[in-house]
Amino acid sequence: MAAEALLSAPRPASRRGRLLAGVFLAAALAWISLGLSPADAVPGANGRGVLLLFLEGAVRPALTYEAEVPSGTTPLLLKVLAALRDTVVFAAAAMSLSLVSGLLLGFLGATSWWADESGCSASSFGRRVRCTLMPVLYTTVRALIALMRSVHELLWAVLFLAAFGLNSFSAVVAIAIPYGGTLAKVFSEMIDECPRESARSLRAIGARSPQVFLWGLLPRALPDMSSYTFYRFECAIRSSAILGFFGYPTLGYYLRLSAENVHYREVWTYLYALFAVVLLFELWSSQLRRRVVLR
Amino acid sequence: MTSPDRLERLRRERPRSRFLRASVALLALLAAYAWSCGSVDLVGLFSDRRLRNLRRFLEQDVVPYPLREGQSDAGALGRWAHGVLLERGYEAALATIAISVLAIVLAAVLSWCFAPLAAANVATRRPFDGDGRGERWAWRALRIVVRLAMILLRSIPEYVLAFLLLSVLGPETAWPAVLALALHNAGILGRLGAETIENLEPGPLRSLRAIGAPRRAILMAGVFPLALGRYLLYFFYRFETCVREATVLGMLGVVSLGYWIQDARAKQYYDEMLLLVGVGVVIVFAADLASALARRYLRERA
Numbered sequence: 001m002a003a004e005a006l007l008s009a010p011r012p013a014s015r016r017g018r019l020l021a022g023v024f025l026a027a028a029l030a031w032i033s034l035g036l037s038p039a040d041a042v043p044g045a046n047g048r049g050v051l052l053l054f055l056e057g058a059v060r061p062a063l064t065y066e067a068e069v070p071s072g073t074t075p076l077l078l079k080v081l082a083a084l085r086d087t088v089v090f091a092a093a094a095m096s097l098s099l100v101s102g103l104l105l106g107f108l109g110a111t112s113w114w115a116d117e118s119g120c121s122a123s124s125f126g127r128r129v130r131c132t133l134m135p136v137l138y139t140t141v142r143a144l145i146a147l148m149r150s151v152h153e154l155l156w157a158v159l160f161l162a163a164f165g166l167n168s169f170s171a172v173v174a175i176a177i178p179y180g181g182t183l184a185k186v187f188s189e190m191i192d193e194c195p196r197e198s199a200r201s202l203r204a205i206g207a208r209s210p211q212v213f214l215w216g217l218l219p220r221a222l223p224d225m226s227s228y229t230f231y232r233f234e235c236a237i238r239s240s241a242i243l244g245f246f247g248y249p250t251l252g253y254y255l256r257l258s259a260e261n262v263h264y265r266e267v268w269t270y271l272y273a274l275f276a277v278v279l280l281f282e283l284w285s286s287q288l289r290r291r292v293v294l295r
Numbered sequence: 296m297t298s299p300d301r302l303e304r305l306r307r308e309r310p311r312s313r314f315l316r317a318s319v320a321l322l323a324l325l326a327a328y329a330w331s332c333g334s335v336d337l338v339g340l341f342s343d344r345r346l347r348n349l350r351r352f353l354e355q356d357v358v359p360y361p362l363r364e365g366q367s368d369a370g371a372l373g374r375w376a377h378g379v380l381l382e383r384g385y386e387a388a389l390a391t392i393a394i395s396v397l398a399i400v401l402a403a404v405l406s407w408c409f410a411p412l413a414a415a416n417v418a419t420r421r422p423f424d425g426d427g428r429g430e431r432w433a434w435r436a437l438r439i440v441v442r443l444a445m446i447l448l449r450s451i452p453e454y455v456l457a458f459l460l461l462s463v464l465g466p467e468t469a470w471p472a473v474l475a476l477a478l479h480n481a482g483i484l485g486r487l488g489a490e491t492i493e494n495l496e497p498g499p500l501r502s503l504r505a506i507g508a509p510r511r512a513i514l515m516a517g518v519f520p521l522a523l524g525r526y527l528l529y530f531f532y533r534f535e536t537c538v539r540e541a542t543v544l545g546m547l548g549v550v551s552l553g554y555w556i557q558d559a560r561a562k563q564y565y566d567e568m569l570l571l572v573g574v575g576v577v578i579v580f581a582a583d584l585a586s587a588l589a590r591r592y593l594r595e596r597a
Contacts, residue, residue, distance in 0.1 A: 019592065023400060027396055031397055036470065044465070047465065089328070089329040093326065093335050095326070147576070150576045152542060152543045154543045158557075158560060159569075161560075163349050163353070164340060164349055167336055169337050223315075242452050242455065252455065256458070259458065267459070274450060275446075275450045288314065291312055291315070
């Protein structure tokens with residue numbers, strides 16, 4: 001048995017080797033097709049000045065405006081806080097939408113809650129109908145998930161901008177669509193990959209499909225799902241910050257203004273604010289992982 | 296006992312975590328605040344002006360140009376689409392893929408160098424020896440600095456990074472996009488790589504240590520080969536994201552698909568814009584497929 005396993009074992013090294021060779025070949029082709037030269041990656045005299053100014057800003061982020069402002073302007077730090085608040089608000093609103101759609105589509109896109117393993121050989125009419133309908137539903141949901149995911153949130157935002165004009169709800173939806181798709185994809189995989197013994201035992205003592213799903217499958221997958229949701233929240237905050245580049249009142253809006261005025265110290269204030277929020281979420285989610293997932 | 300009772304008992308005795316509950320409650324509060332604080336304008340979306348805008352968009356703007364001119368045959372439509380694609384679509388799609396391939400490979404090489412420095416079982420006085428007792432503060436400081444640098448890299452969104460790099464390197468080459476994606480993903484892959492190394496089966500590494508292998512030899516002979524499989528999986532996952540992001544980075548002025556999407560938007564050629572977004576969907580599908588195939592090739596048994 002052991003010898004057989006050894007003999008039939010893959011030789012991962014060679015597969016990896018071939019894959020790595022392919023990857024580097026692709027990179028070389030990409031390099032050639034983009035016509036890049038290493039010299040261009042080194043900033044010119046002008047760029048060096050900008051870079052220096054930018055790096056200097058990292059050490060001394062601005063606490064007040066770098067230029068003269070009319071009296072009565074909101075202090076910089078308050079503006080940063082307001083931008084930060086809107087960034088988190090957009091992200092939270094988007095995540096709540098995508099969590100609902102992600103759970104729903106993730107459930108429909110998973111297969112492990114389908115009827116018992118005795119499968120479709122049973123003769124009851126209802127079961128046979130279900131057996132033909134489920135795969136159709138599954139495929140449709142999968143295609144929907146793929147479509148939601150394959151358009152970047154900024155492209156959704158641009159599409160909505162063209163369709164509706166500047167509106168904060170459409171910005172939230174723009175984030176929520178691809179994030180919902182991603183959550184659905186990952187949730188369904190987590191539900192399908194979680195251990196099924198408890199589901200089987202539940203079924204054995206007579207539980208019905210919804211009960212099996214709610215009490216046998218979902219609790220096993222829930223820790224991973226919540227930890228992943230946290231991670232996506234962190235991503236949503238970044239996405240919502242970037243939406244500011246298109247005129248929404250999140251961090252990106254002010255960051256872009258400051259950068260275009262070459263106020264790099266202000267840029268760093270915004271960057272550090274974003275950094276702080278992301279760090280906070282990271283600490284929170286790592287605590288969650290440590291206490292819940294790795295118990 | 297009847298089955299419902301047993302089910303009920305099982306449900307009552309399930310493991311719970313107070314921390315998880317508090318977190319969920321806090322998040323629910325945050326979501327409630329987000330919807331009620333007035334920053335998200337729910338009603339405004341359905342105002343008359345917006346709905347008129349939407350109708351115009353759907354009935355005129357996105358209708359492909361030849362159809363609007365009354366040429367409803369498929370040939371004219373095909374010629375129009377082919378024209379747009381030939382002029383900018385194909386080349387931009389190719390550039391988008393090239394940017395993301397190059398960026399992810401650069402990111403992998405970068406993070407491969409930094410990941411061991413952030414892993415607690417490598418960057419320590421007595422590597423792979425377990426408890427880390429008697430550790431010098433220098434090792435700890437090194438790990439923390441590397442980790443912080445990686446967090447900083449990945450907490451700056453690639454879009455912002457590219458925007459800033461554009462003013463340093465100029466828009467003539469694809470470097471700003473490539474470097475932005477590479478740096479951001481180096482932060483992510485570095486963290487994932489460090490975690491992979493920390494989670495490695497300690498047995499083989501300890502035995503290498505026991506026969507007196509120096510740190511570098513253990514890295515080359517043990518850590519890297521063992522971690523490579525997992526790492527490649529992450530590499531391909533991140534590649535998928537890279538393609539999506541590379542598309543979008545063009546909107547800043549680098550030549551990728553996003554550049555022409557932005558261009559069409561500025562000219563209000565929304566039919567063209569939609570076509571190019573469609574091209575983006577196709578290359579994202581292609582990249583996902585390539586990545587899925589590569590991952591299956593890695594996992595496949597014999």
